[in-house]
Amino acid sequence: MSYNVTLAPFSSLTNDEFSPVYYENGIVFCSNLKNNSLVTYKNEQKNLINIFFVTNKDSIKWKKAKMLAEELTTNYNDGPVTFNEKGNIIYYCRNNDIKNQIKNYSDTTNKLGIYSAEFINGKWTNIRPFTYNNPFYSFITPALLPNGKRLYFASDMPGGYGGTDLYYCDWNENDWDKPINLGPAINTPKNELYPFACKSGKLFFASDGHIGLGGKDLFYSQEINGRWISPIHLEAEINSPDDDFGLVTDENFKKGYFSSNRRKTDDIFSFTANPLQFARCDSMKENNYCFVFYDEFQNENDSISVKYEWNFGHGIKKTGLEVKHCFPGPGKYAVKLFIIDSLGGDSIISQTSYKFELEEIHQVYINSPDAGIVNKAISFDALKTNLPDFKISDYLWNLGEGFTIRGPAINKVFNKKGEYTVQLGLLGEKDSLGNSFKVCVYKKIKIFDDYQELAMQTAKEMAETDEFYAIERLKRSGSDTCRSWNVKRDSSSIKKINSLMVRIYLLDNLPELQKYKIVESLHEVRECTIEMNDAGIAPESYPILFTFIKVLKEIPDLKLEIAVHTNDRGLSGNNLEMTEKWSQELYSYFLDKGISGEIIHCKGYGELRPIITKNIKKESYLNRRVEFIFMNNSN
Secondary structure, three states: OEEEEEEOOOOOOOOOEEEEEEEOOEEEEEEOOOOOOOOEEOOOOOOOOEEEEEEEOOOOOEOOOEEOOHHHOOOOOEEEEEEOOOOOEEEEEEEOOOOOOEEOOOOOOOOEEEEEEEEEOOEEEEEEEOOOOEOOEOEEEEEEOOOOOEEEEEEOOOOOOOOOEEEEEEEOOOOEOOOEEOOOOOOOOOOEEEEEEOOOOEEEEEEOOOOOOOOOEEEEEEEEOOEEOOOEEOOOOOOOOOOEEEEEEOOOOOEEEEEEOOOOOOEEEEEEEEOEOOOOOEEOOOOOOEEEEEOOOHHHHOOOOEEEEEEOOOOOEEEOOEEEEEOOOOEEEEEEEEEEEOOOOOEEEEEEEEEEEEOOOOEOOOEOOOEEEOOOOEEEEOOOOEOOOOOEEEEEEEOOOOEEEEOOEEEEOOOOOEEEEEEEEEEEOOOOOOOOOEEEEEEEEEEEOOHHHHHHHHOEEHHHHHHHHOOOHHHOOHHHHHHHOOOEOOHHHHOOOOEEEEEEEEOOOOOHHHHHHHHHHHOOOOOEEEEEEOOEEOHHHHHHHHHHHHHHHHOOOEEEEEEEEOOOOOOOOOHHHHHHHHHHHHHHHHHHOOOOOOOEEEEEEEOOOOOOOOOOHHHHHHHOEEEEEEEEOOO
């Protein structure tokens, strides 16, 4: 990636300007420009640092910079600053003691702290000190997440890794939680400071402790699954042998501003990205961890009645001469086969154990769902990339606008149904001759209007999955269970207008253990029906619905979509309204049984999405159904 870097028009030749941040339609920054204050100094060679604001005059020119606010100006140094997304809350740095009228630069006891204020009726009011300010050490360079829920800052408080370290506090609706050090992946024995928290999750900061070009250099990192990735050094156009710090950028790091003293005074520079090109981008291969298991010595047991039981660990057992199983990922596994004399009291005839190791394909890997829905964010990351001899120096994503998005993990919202190509390019560290290496892969994902459509196009119905998981046939008493509840799915009951077939779908983003447990818990009800009446859900359907409630309570990280359909018979013109009413009855029932509204969604589709499209009257009742679509809640 390369960048065009130019001196910002509002940065002067003689004064210091640094730490720009976006505010309203302009830039707020720190500077020692004269502010016409009456403050006197004991050291005339130094000027106060104050907070200034500059706005665009037009697309090219900028207006003259002015003080941001008198009420935030003290007799000492003020800034840098950070704002929430609305721009009505500011956090800024200043000296803790501002009572003296004369600034004494030899006084090192007046530590720096962080303060906040609210913009009310045209004024910054309610100025408050940060909860953890301390007269014995400094809190500096605050950076607020756009949603205001996390505050990053630097401090030299005891217990760090040396110099100034980066910390964060999370907002608990009343005050800030205790500071948390970002840890040794970010902090060094030297100094880390000037954080900038991007909406995408990236954290930019300056450091003179990580390997760079000299002085303070700019880096970025990202917290993924509770861990910070190794900091990535920004390009040479942005970094220099001098001090580079105080960066602000848009969400995708396409353009922004940063500070540097490469011209001997602190100045603000603007930058714009030049998209990187990859000469070749290969199709990503999917790691396959699904296998068919069978006993190669099966002929020796033909003369007796035996049962083959396979144990895959984690409570997963499958019965059959030949079974299929998917492992959750790479690793070492052991599979046990028990051959049992089913006529002799289930005594074990023989026992065999198979040990093996599964590895990932050596490639760049895009970890993401294969499908999503319109206006719902999809997460992509490169954390499963397996390139043993390739040391990654940066991650670049192309989602249709060139390789302009950086980072090991990103989110993307697609606002239109269709098929999309996602590309991931990796930059490798330069070798001893200065040559850099690049690799790239792509994968296609499909975007649907809703989860029901996604399930119909991509998910397996549990009738297929049930066979795949080969749950012991003796456990499969679905029809008997349905008969005991008087809701067996046969032609006599299903043809009633208020009788809905149960259909169960499992999305691919479910881990294998979750799939197995769902199939094991629900195989008895997959041939049942849900009965509705004028009062809502018929009582004989409660036991069936309760099996779904048990699954949601017992299996973590599940989400359930319920879709209610009917056919084109019966209440002409009111089918959509009728199924929507039924879906709300089901939703209320699940809530009443303790299921959170955050993990369940119900919708009625009327006759709009039939599974039988032929105009055959005797088969149209098959369109009258309720679909239970299970998905992983982590996405």
